[in-house]
Amino acid sequence: MEMREEVAVIASATSRFTKKEPSILELSCQPALKIFRETNIDRTEVDSVIVSTCSMLQYTSSIVCEMLGIRPNKSCRLDNLCNSGSIAIASACSEIAAGFSDCALVIGAEIISNSSAKKLEWDLTRGQFNHPVHWASLFARSHMRKFGTTEEQMALVAVKNRKNSSKNPLALFRNKITLEEVINSKKISDPIKLLDSSYVCSGSSAVILASKEKAKKLTDNPVWIKGIGQKTTCASLSQLLSKHDVGFTTTQEAARQAYKMSQKRPEDIDVAELHDAFTITEIMAYEDLFLTKKGEGGKFVTQEQLSINPRGGLLGCGHPIGCTGVAQVAEIAAQLAGRAGQTQVKGCKTGLVHNMAAAGTSSSVLVLGQ
Amino acid sequence: MSRVRLRKIRTPVGHLIEYTTAYNMSRPLKFGIVNIGGINIIGSLDLSISPSVGMKVKMINCGISPNGTPFYEFDKYVKRRGKS
Numbered sequence: 001m002e003m004r005e006e007v008a009v010i011a012s013a014t015s016r017f018t019k020k021e022p023s024i025l026e027l028s029c030q031p032a033l034k035i036f037r038e039t040n041i042d043r044t045e046v047d048s049v050i051v052s053t054c055s056m057l058q059y060t061s062s063i064v065c066e067m068l069g070i071r072p073n074k075s076c077r078l079d080n081l082c083n084s085g086s087i088a089i090a091s092a093c094s095e096i097a098a099g100f101s102d103c104a105l106v107i108g109a110e111i112i113s114n115s116s117a118k119k120l121e122w123d124l125t126r127g128q129f130n131h132p133v134h135w136a137s138l139f140a141r142s143h144m145r146k147f148g149t150t151e152e153q154m155a156l157v158a159v160k161n162r163k164n165s166s167k168n169p170l171a172l173f174r175n176k177i178t179l180e181e182v183i184n185s186k187k188i189s190d191p192i193k194l195l196d197s198s199y200v201c202s203g204s205s206a207v208i209l210a211s212k213e214k215a216k217k218l219t220d221n222p223v224w225i226k227g228i229g230q231k232t233t234c235a236s237l238s239q240l241l242s243k244h245d246v247g248f249t250t251t252q253e254a255a256r257q258a259y260k261m262s263q264k265r266p267e268d269i270d271v272a273e274l275h276d277a278f279t280i281t282e283i284m285a286y287e288d289l290f291l292t293k294k295g296e297g298g299k300f301v302t303q304e305q306l307s308i309n310p311r312g313g314l315l316g317c318g319h320p321i322g323c324t325g326v327a328q329v330a331e332i333a334a335q336l337a338g339r340a341g342q343t344q345v346k347g348c349k350t351g352l353v354h355n356m357a358a359a360g361t362s363s364s365v366l367v368l369g370q
Numbered sequence: 371m372s373r374v375r376l377r378k379i380r381t382p383v384g385h386l387i388e389y390t391t392a393y394n395m396s397r398p399l400k401f402g403i404v405n406i407g408g409i410n411i412i413g414s415l416d417l418s419i420s421p422s423v424g425m426k427v428k429m430i431n432c433g434i435s436p437n438g439t440p441f442y443e444f445d446k447y448v449k450r451r452g453k454s
Contacts (some may be wrong), residue, residue: 121439128441129392129401129412138388138403140414145388147422189392237403238410 002261005097008215008222009206009368011035012330017172017203017318023110024055025110028064028109030165031206031330036068041208041218043068048101049075052088054324055361064107073101082277083357084108085205086264086364090228091155092209102214108326109204116261120358125238133197133275135237135359137189139278142246145189147295149190153243154279155182156354158315160194161276165312167342172318182279188349196279201318205327223333226350227262229254240359248281248360251288255365259290262367266290269350269367273328276313289365298359307345310335319359325364327354332368379407382429383447389421402427404444413442 013031015109027049030245034044052163062328074095078088085108092104122132133152143149159179178197185195215222231253233239259265266289272287276282283297286308286323292300311331314324332351334340356363389402398417404427413429415421423442426447435441 019425124440125410126412128395128414128435128439130393133394134392134401134412137392141390142388187393189394190390235414237412240410 007331014205017018048104052084081357086355108323110320136278148299153298157279160315162317198314199317203320227258228369229257250363258365417446
């Protein structure tokens with residue numbers, strides 16, 4: 001597959017992530033208003049709006065459009081749990097590539113109380129162990145058993161990402177943590193501890209995508225979506241975690257697609273946003289995105305060639321479920337456009353976003369470039 | 371729906387794929403993912419057993435708890451001896 005029409009990210013903004021409980025509608029508008037205030041993009045340019053959220057508020061996207069003063073041809077809400085945001089971006093990209101839209105606004109927004117992913121009650125095969133930490137701990141145990149991954153290696157992921165988030169003014173957690181603090185934090189589900197886990201919070205992010213022609217008109221600094229890969233295998237845990245494979249097969253397939261479409265290789269990636277809902281998921285993502293060999297994710301944490309989760313990831317920034325994928329794309333676009341502020345990775349030209357949902361039953365991978 | 375099949379399993383015996391201990395329940399609970407006839411189910415493990423990957427386990431109880439959540443309980447499978 002190849003992109004029929006070039007699509008660019010022409011603007012992005014993200015709100016401060018918090019433990020507060022603002023209105024989902026006002027929160028949705030915040031980053032979009034920031035874009036319209038700080039760029040030359042007029043809201044009349046927007047002809048498509050997608051709001052990514054797990055909120056069950058009816059007609060969210062049209063209400064948000066009215067609040068923003070936008071009259072698009074199309075608006076809709078999209079929910080696919082933690083993987084909502086990147087699917088919303090991919091959907092907007094598809095519309096532009098197909099000629100249905102020239103300029104799309106994608107908003108990701110979540111407030112703590114409507115984060116349904118705290119418990120996966122619809123999956124009956126998980127029984128009473130329906131919190132995401134339960135599948136994560138089973139994956140972690142398997143990874144430790146098969147590849148010798150250690151609790152210290154997992155803790156290093158948390159230390160790294162919290163160090164990064166300490167420089168990010170929008171992050172939920174601004175304080176650094178030590179290896180000892182992670183190791184000695186409260187046990188949740190062995191070997192996952194409190195500081196191995198991301199925190200579900202409130203937050204919003206917005207990205208404006210445009211066709212090549214529109215991008216030329218509206219910005220001097222576009223970031224191009226070079227490749228998209230998506231895969232869904234199932235919804236329930238009943239078909240996951242075979243005795244032969246400790247990995248997210250959806251991530252592997254989505255990565256293959258995204259690398260192929262973008263004509264990039266794993267070694268071309270300079271900066272990446274990985275779905276570190278738990279420390280073990282970042283380690284597994286290194287492997288499933290082919291950044292390192294299977295089983296060597298634990299040792300990859302300390303590598304220095306590639307900047308991973310420079311804004312602090314989900315562990316440092318927090319995890320507003322429907323917003324996360326949009327915030328990840330916003331961050332990589334900002335990195336490649338050279339406007340990432342204190343978290344800027346110098347000289348990055350190619351970036352990757354990895355977003356997934358519900359024990360990796362669905363995944364999205366996007367490759368972006370200058 | 372063409373792929374949905376109902377099967378009655380006479381002896382709910384499966385293999386333990388992975389296990390660990392949860393501390394975020396009302397009390398620490400050993401639990402694991404068990405493959406029974408090609409379907410993976412997560413359930414609690416009897417505290418008296420020392421689990422190991424690949425161990426044969428039997429579902430000894432299942433149902434719906436008062437809060438509406440399903441539950442499954444497993445114990446080590448011991449093959450009954452035939453009558454002499």
